[in-house]
Amino acid sequence: MATVLPNIVYQRPASLSTRVTHYCPGCTHGVAHRLVAEVLDEMDLREKTIGVAPVGCSVFAYNYFNHDYVEAAHGRAPAMATGIKRVLPQNTVYTYQGDGDLASIGMAEIMHAAARGENITVIFINNAIYGMTGGQMAPTTLPGMVTTSSPVGRDVESMGFPIRMAEILSNLDGAGYVVRRSLHDATNIRKAKKAIRLAFETQERGLGFSMVELLSSCPTNWKLTPNEALTFIEENMVPTFPLGDYKVNQEIARLRV
Amino acid sequence: MALKGWIEVNELHCKGCSLCVEACPQDVMSLDMDRLTPKGYHPVHLHAEGCTGCGICAIVCPDAALTVYREAKQPARVNA
Amino acid sequence: MVKKLYKGNEAFAEAAVRAGCEGFFGYPITPSTEFLEYMAKRMPELGRAFVQAESEVAAINMVYGAACTGKRVMTASSSPGISLMMEGISYIAGTELPVVVINVMRGGPGLGNIAPSQGDYYQMVKGGGHGDYFPISLAPASVQEAVDSIALAFDLAEKYRSIVHVLVDGNIGQMMEPCEMPPMQDPSKRMMPDWAVSGAKDREPNILSSIYIDPVEEEVTNIRLLKRWLEVEKNEVRYKELFMDDAEIAIIAFGTAGRVSSTAVRQARDKGIKVGLFRPITLAPFPKDRIAEIAKQVKRILVVEMNTGMMLDDVNLYVQGRVPVEFYGRLGGVTPFPDEIYDEIIRLSENLDAPKPENPRLDWVNRLEKAIEGGK
Numbered sequence: 001m002a003t004v005l006p007n008i009v010y011q012r013p014a015s016l017s018t019r020v021t022h023y024c025p026g027c028t029h030g031v032a033h034r035l036v037a038e039v040l041d042e043m044d045l046r047e048k049t050i051g052v053a054p055v056g057c058s059v060f061a062y063n064y065f066n067h068d069y070v071e072a073a074h075g076r077a078p079a080m081a082t083g084i085k086r087v088l089p090q091n092t093v094y095t096y097q098g099d100g101d102l103a104s105i106g107m108a109e110i111m112h113a114a115a116r117g118e119n120i121t122v123i124f125i126n127n128a129i130y131g132m133t134g135g136q137m138a139p140t141t142l143p144g145m146v147t148t149s150s151p152v153g154r155d156v157e158s159m160g161f162p163i164r165m166a167e168i169l170s171n172l173d174g175a176g177y178v179v180r181r182s183l184h185d186a187t188n189i190r191k192a193k194k195a196i197r198l199a200f201e202t203q204e205r206g207l208g209f210s211m212v213e214l215l216s217s218c219p220t221n222w223k224l225t226p227n228e229a230l231t232f233i234e235e236n237m238v239p240t241f242p243l244g245d246y247k248v249n250q251e252i253a254r255l256r257v
Numbered sequence: 258m259a260l261k262g263w264i265e266v267n268e269l270h271c272k273g274c275s276l277c278v279e280a281c282p283q284d285v286m287s288l289d290m291d292r293l294t295p296k297g298y299h300p301v302h303l304h305a306e307g308c309t310g311c312g313i314c315a316i317v318c319p320d321a322a323l324t325v326y327r328e329a330k331q332p333a334r335v336n337a
Numbered sequence: 338m339v340k341k342l343y344k345g346n347e348a349f350a351e352a353a354v355r356a357g358c359e360g361f362f363g364y365p366i367t368p369s370t371e372f373l374e375y376m377a378k379r380m381p382e383l384g385r386a387f388v389q390a391e392s393e394v395a396a397i398n399m400v401y402g403a404a405c406t407g408k409r410v411m412t413a414s415s416s417p418g419i420s421l422m423m424e425g426i427s428y429i430a431g432t433e434l435p436v437v438v439i440n441v442m443r444g445g446p447g448l449g450n451i452a453p454s455q456g457d458y459y460q461m462v463k464g465g466g467h468g469d470y471f472p473i474s475l476a477p478a479s480v481q482e483a484v485d486s487i488a489l490a491f492d493l494a495e496k497y498r499s500i501v502h503v504l505v506d507g508n509i510g511q512m513m514e515p516c517e518m519p520p521m522q523d524p525s526k527r528m529m530p531d532w533a534v535s536g537a538k539d540r541e542p543n544i545l546s547s548i549y550i551d552p553v554e555e556e557v558t559n560i561r562l563l564k565r566w567l568e569v570e571k572n573e574v575r576y577k578e579l580f581m582d583d584a585e586i587a588i589i590a591f592g593t594a595g596r597v598s599s600t601a602v603r604q605a606r607d608k609g610i611k612v613g614l615f616r617p618i619t620l621a622p623f624p625k626d627r628i629a630e631i632a633k634q635v636k637r638i639l640v641v642e643m644n645t646g647m648m649l650d651d652v653n654l655y656v657q658g659r660v661p662v663e664f665y666g667r668l669g670g671v672t673p674f675p676d677e678i679y680d681e682i683i684r685l686s687e688n689l690d691a692p693k694p695e696n697p698r699l700d701w702v703n704r705l706e707k708a709i710e711g712g713k
Contacts, residue, residue, distance in 0.1 A: 009262070009325040010315035021320060025298065026274030030319025037321075048536035052402070053546070062544045068534035070405045071546030073428050076398035079390065083402030084534070086386035087360045087410070091536050109398070112391035186280055186313045226274045 013037035015046045017066045026226020028183040028216040029057060032125055033064055035193045036096070039200055040067070049092040050084055052077040056098035057131040075106025078113035081120040092203060094121040100130045103139040103163050110169065114209040117174025121199045122211040124165060127218040128237060135221030139163045142240055147221070162240060166213045170246030176208025178247040182215040184233040188243075198252050207249045215241055262310020262327040266300050270322035273298035277314035277323065283307045286314060340515040345480045346371035346413070348516055349439060349505070352487040353411055354379055357524035358437075360386040360410035362399035364418060367451040368507040369441035372413040385524075386410075393418035397425030397438075404434040405545045407533030409491050409524060413439035415507070416457050417448060420465065426500055427466030431547025433562070435494035437487070439503045441510035444670030452670025453507030455592060458647035461502045462620045469559050471566035472500040473573065474621040476591040480514035486618075488519055493573060495530075497565050504620065506593040506643065508672065566622075575618035576627060580606055584613030586685050587631050589652055590641040591617050593672060598641050601678035610686045620648065625655040632659040636689050639681055641673065642666045646698050661693040664701045 015037035023029045040046050046067050053061040055074035062069030072080045077095035085093040102110050102124050113120065129147055130136040136149040140162045144153040166180040177199050181192035192214055199210035215237045217229035224232055264286075271294055278286045278301060285307045288299040301314075301323075310327025343351070350372045353361070361376040363369075373389060380387035386403065390396035396412050403410040414422060419440045429436050442457045444450040459465070462474045473493050477483035483505055490501040529535060534543050549555035579599055581587065590598045595616035602614045615631060617624050632638070638660055640649045646664045656662055665681045667673045694700050 006326040007310075007329050009310050009312040009327045011324045012267075012321040016321055020270055020296070023319065025272035025319075026276055027319055030321070031317065034319070034321050047538040050405075050534045050536065059548060062542075062546065066537070066542060068537050068542050069544050069546075070402065070534055071432070071544075071548055072401075073398060073424055076394070076401070076425070079395040079398035080402030080405075082388060082390075082395075083360065083362060083386075083399035083404075083410070084406060086388060086399070087403045087406050087408050088535065108391050109395050112395065116388070186316045189316050226276050227279045230276070230279075 013041045015040040015066050017064055019063050021064050022060060023057060024220045026217070026219050026229065027057070028214070029125060031183045031189060032123060032214055032216065033061065035189070035196050036094070036123060037065060038193060039197045042197070043200055043204070045092045045200065048090065049094070050088070052081045052084070052093070052095040054095070054097040054101040055132075056101050058096055058098065058125070059132065061096050075101050075104070076109055077101065078106065078109040078118070078120065078122065082113055082116070082118050085118060085120050089119070092200065094123060094200070096123045096125070098125045098131070099127065099138040099140040103165050110165070111172070114169045114172045114175045114211070117176070117208040119203050119206050119208065121203045122209070123196065124211055124213040125216045126213055126241065127216040128162070129218050129221050131218045131221055140241070142236060164241060166211070166246045169209070169211060172209075174209050175211070175247045176249040177202040177210040177252055179245045180213040180215070180241060180243050182233055182238060182243055184215065184217070184230040197257055198255065201255060201257065202249060202252055205251060207251060213241070215243075260309050260328050262308040262325065264303060264308065264314065264326070265324040266302060267322045267324070268294040268300045270320040271298060271300040272296070272320060273300060274319065275301070276317045276319065277301055280313050280317045282311060282313060283309060338517045340517050342513050342515050343480060344371060344513050345483065345505070345510040346441065347375045348480050348484050349413070349487055349510070350375035350379065351518060352484040353437070354383065355519050355521045356488040356491045357409050357522040357527065358385070358411055358491070359408040359524045360400070360403040361412065362388045362390050362396045362403070362410070363412045363414060364390050364393045364396050366393070366415045366418040368443060368453070368510050369413045369415045369439070371510070372439065393421035394425070397422035400436055401425050401429050401432070401434070404429060404436045405432070405534050407529040407535070411437040411439065413441065415441045416443050416445050416454070419457065419460065423460070423466040426472070427468050427470065428547050430464070430466065430470035430472065430500050430562070431468060432545050433498040434545070435491070435498055437490045437494055437501050437503065439505060441505045441507055443507045450670045451507065453593060453643065453672055454668070454670050455504070455506060455594060455643040455647070457504065458620070458642070458644055461504050470500070470562055471569070472502050472621060473497070473569060473619065474502040474504060475618060476504045476620050477509065477618070478592050478596040478616065480509060480512065481516040483509060484516050484518065497569055499565065499569070504592060508593055570622040573619060574622050574624045574627070576624045577616045577618060579614040579616070581613035581615060581631070584611055584634070585636045585689065586610070586612040586682060587635045587638045588612065588614045588641055588678070588682070589628070589638060589648070590614065591620060591648060594641045594643050597673050597675050598678045600675035601682060604675065604679050605682045610682060612682050612686070623651050623655070628652060628655040629657070632656040635660060637685050638662045639685055640664050641678055643672065644668065649698070661691070663694060663697045666701065
């Protein structure tokens with residue numbers, strides 16, 4: 001008589017360490033970490049990958065991955081990644097950054113890394129707020145959004161408008177793959193993973209700077225439940241930060257993975 | 258006939274965030290209010306039959322706390 | 338060996354290349370720019386990494402990243418650029434990475450000017466970045482000395498997993514002098530250290546970070562940094578002396594101030610004045626033991642600097658009031674001439690047994706103001 005064997009549909013990726021993360025329950029940092037780890041597994045890159053951790057909630061990202069990692073000063077990850085990749089061009093180098101890290105203090109570093117066409121991959125977690133320091137306004141905070149440093153809501157007159165990084169960086173000739181995805185439901189998470197895969201493919205093929213901007217949640221500082229936070233992304237963030245492909249190198253566009 | 262699936266929940270990692278509960282297309286997941294994980298969260302569990310092993314719960318899980326299994330379509334030959 | 342005429346900055350750059358420097362990341366700033374320009378051509382010739390970064394902030398962070406790989410990396414800048422690098426320097430120190438930073442010092446504070454100065458002493462020697470760390474600081478006084486100090490800097494950086502600053506007065510970066518280049522070292526022959534990141538193949542991942550969120554762990558780290566520094570203090574003090582054996586007056590000066598003083602000292606010796614020059618090569622570790630000895634030997638000390646008296650404080654600390662310590666300085670990018678120092682030596686020699694001045698800095702600045710007004 002034949003025996004039915006189970007298929008494993010999903011198991012924890014090898015590129016994630018076994019440590020329990022310190023992220024809040026329902027925080028999509030965990031999803032982003034998982035996707036990066038899954039892609040590193042699928043592309044067999046774990047043993048040559050060096051990650052650069054930011055300052056922000058994910059300052060301890062190095063504890064959650066199973067590959068070499070370094071810690072950058074706030075905003076400087078693209079510069080650190082440049083230094084590493086230039087002396088170790090055969091390694092896979094990525095940065096993992098939040099919206100304060102990348103779009104505020106690190107604005108010069110990300111712009112120039114993209115302009116130089118550094119063959120690094122950037123995972124950009126956009127949750128429209130500063131999580132680690134307790135919920136202050138970010139360059140990506142939506143107009144009217146209440147944060148601890150915009151207590152009556154972001155007033156565009158005095159506090160300006162949110163910055164759309166994917167659009168801006170896609171205008172730089174050194175950029176090879178710049179897209180925005182979201183993590184608010186399974187369909188979008190699948191697409192995000194595909195984008196992360198193509199971003200690393202861009203690096204492996206030397207096709208220039210790659211970045212995946214991921215619309216993410218911050219349930220704690222948004223003062224929403226995890227599921228409500230995902231709905232907030234869909235209903236409020238996506239209209240301001242449209243999902244899509246902003247720059248795709250031709251070779252990557254033709255790639256079937 | 259729907260495939261049979263099942264999940265394993267790693268209770269060290271599950272933080273009871275309920276993203277999988279909401280995402281499950283079969284509505285067979287919920288937090289187990291009778292139990293606590295070592296960190297003090299209510300872990301998720303299957304509260305009914307009907308899991309198809311689609312894996313959507315694992316896709317949305319921020320903690321990679323779920324392992325998802327599904328019966329193979331073709332029965333495998335063992336010692337045939 | 339062959340001596341060639343080299344412009345300071347270019348000589349230091351070539352010396353770095355020969356010491357096996359594999360990554361240079363910098364930003365143009367007078368009077369250090371020639372270093373960057375030389376590297377822009379030379380590094381790609383040898384297949385090594387060169388990036389002109391978007392700012393000194395970015396440059397030091399590129400150095401930080403590259404240093405994590407264990408390779409020999411460095412940057413060169415000048416005072417205002419070095420200020421921008423202080424964040425990165427503190428991170429590098431906290432992560433315990435070997436890095437060489439050259440500061441071709443100019444007049445300040447602020448934008449200042451592009452003339453040579455020694456006003457970055459505190460910043461370089463005490464460490465201008467935040468936190469408890471101990472940079473090694475070298476102070477060459479000629480193109481040859483600076484060339485020699487570059488290889489030494491890399492060696493010390495690696496031996497102690499430390500930042501090494503090389504303080505180059507602006508003029509030394511600019512002037513042309515004959516010097517002998519060391520032989521080319523092959524960087525590919527170097528073994529990478531265990532702690533370096535290179536891809537976790539067949540080993541546990543390496544994590545390089547300066548964050549120790551638990552204060553207890555941070556304290557352990559701080560102790561480790563301190564103990565390493567105590568080793569540096571014990572083993573790596575370097576200085577040069579001129580006519581110190583029977584000196585009754587000691588001039589203590591570093592870099593260009595030391596070099597100018599050496600001319601004045603020779604002139605004074607010709608006149609029979611028993612004066613000598615003590616010139617620290619390492620400002621950190623400070624040659625405190627030798628200074629304490631000198632204080633027991635001489636009758637008066639004159640500290641000469643191109644700043645408002647920064648090493649003066651360190652000299653006073655180790656002289657401990659045994660002998661009067663006076664000061665002479667020029668500021669803002671003005672370089673002293675030998676005859677100014679000579680005049681000071683004469684003044685001291687004629688007042689050898691005069692009482693200790695109450696406020697040598699004030700006395701000096703009053704004299705200086707008068708001299709400046711007099712059109713000197």
